[in-house]
Amino acid sequence: MSEVLMIGGDVGGNVPPALAIADELARRGHRVTLAGVRARPGDPQPTGVVEVPLQSFDDVDITRATGTVGQLRALSRLGMSAAVTREVRALIAEGRPDAVILDGIMLRALKHALRSGVPTVVLFHSLGAFWADGATRGPVDVLMRPFGMRPATLWGAAAARILPTDRQLDPAGSRSDVPAFDWVGTTEPGAPPASRTPGAPPLVLVSLSSAWQSGQLEVYRRIVAALGGLPVRAIVTTGGVDLEGELAPLPNVEVRGRVPHAELLPHVDLVVGHGGHSTTLKTLAHGIPLLVLPMNPASDQRLIGGVVETAGLGRVLPRTAPVERIRDTVRELLADDAVRAAAARTGERLRAQRGAAVAADLLEQRVLAGR
Secondary structure, eight states, X not given: OOEEEXXXXXXXXXXXXXXXXXXXXXXXXXXXXXXXXXXXXXXXXXXXXXXXXXXXXXXXXXXXOOHHHHHHHHHHHHHHOHHHHHHHHHHHHHHOOSEEEEETTOHXXXXXXXXXXXXXXXXXXXXXXXXXXXXXXXXXXXXXXXXXXXHHHHHXXXXXXXXXXXXXXXXXXXXXXXXXXXXXXXXXXXXXXXOOOTTOOOEEXXXXXXXXXXXXXXXHHHHHHHHHTSSOEEEEEOTTOOOSSOOOOBTTEEEESSOOHHHHGGGOSEEEEXXXXXXXXXXXXXXXXXXXXXXXXTSSHHHHHHHHHHTTSEEEOOTTOOHHHXXXXXXXXXXXXXXXXXXXXXXXXXXXXXXXXXXXXXXXXXXXXXX
């Protein structure tokens, strides 16, 4: 069996696909070391995977209120830091793996990994359209060009470009002007809906990211107020994030911290989310419609919200939407048979994808064969 070194850093939605693929490789007998990424409390732990810190990034805590500048600084540090790159080079030199899998953000480390002679794979964690349009065109590409770190060039030199998302939903899925992504399907697990108790109110799950977002508390409060005026039961999960204030429950709205969504989703009728890739794909894999309020305009959230609405799987509202508009939209979605049916069909399709297994197959056939 092969030695595989996976390297990343916890910036939110990149954690679930890394854990899923690491777990699948380890179950097949490969020796997997996972640096900088670890399961959070309550989440499934990968089996037989050696987890080690990425010490140059280990002090970053995405749940803390760092401000928008702090968030951008953390992403820049993972992508461009000399200290992170030195540590990646040392991990490769000391571990002498048969393959390295790097987070798509880590451009500087990727440049040096490609020079190491070890087959290097890039792992992405959102829709291909986000990476293609957000990094290979415009200011990111212009800024990286003088440093010899144009994203498209570095990604193109990798042995594989694993994209654990749904090609049918991805606007880049039918385009020819994007990097040669290896669409493997979602790694997010899903389950069919559990049986409902006759006469029970619909259950609404609210989650605005496991990472701190600017203005998060105020948006949560408006959502809670909106749901409080509806004949529903709601659970708000704050993901252990520092909200910088109290979020009070209501008689029909329960507020919790970090809760594994897999425990709740089979019983949920609607998810109110922020448009994060992991949360959105997990919700859709359970066949549940979404109301998306994108929280971070610099992220993939607006793109994902637009994809959800265009596909007839839910609606998008601005994060500034007033209580009445949120309430009306939730009411409309819960009564929309067409949206519910489209979400159910999408859930069946996503549950059949087995993204982690497809990614492991690709790695074994293209990268690890003969090593």
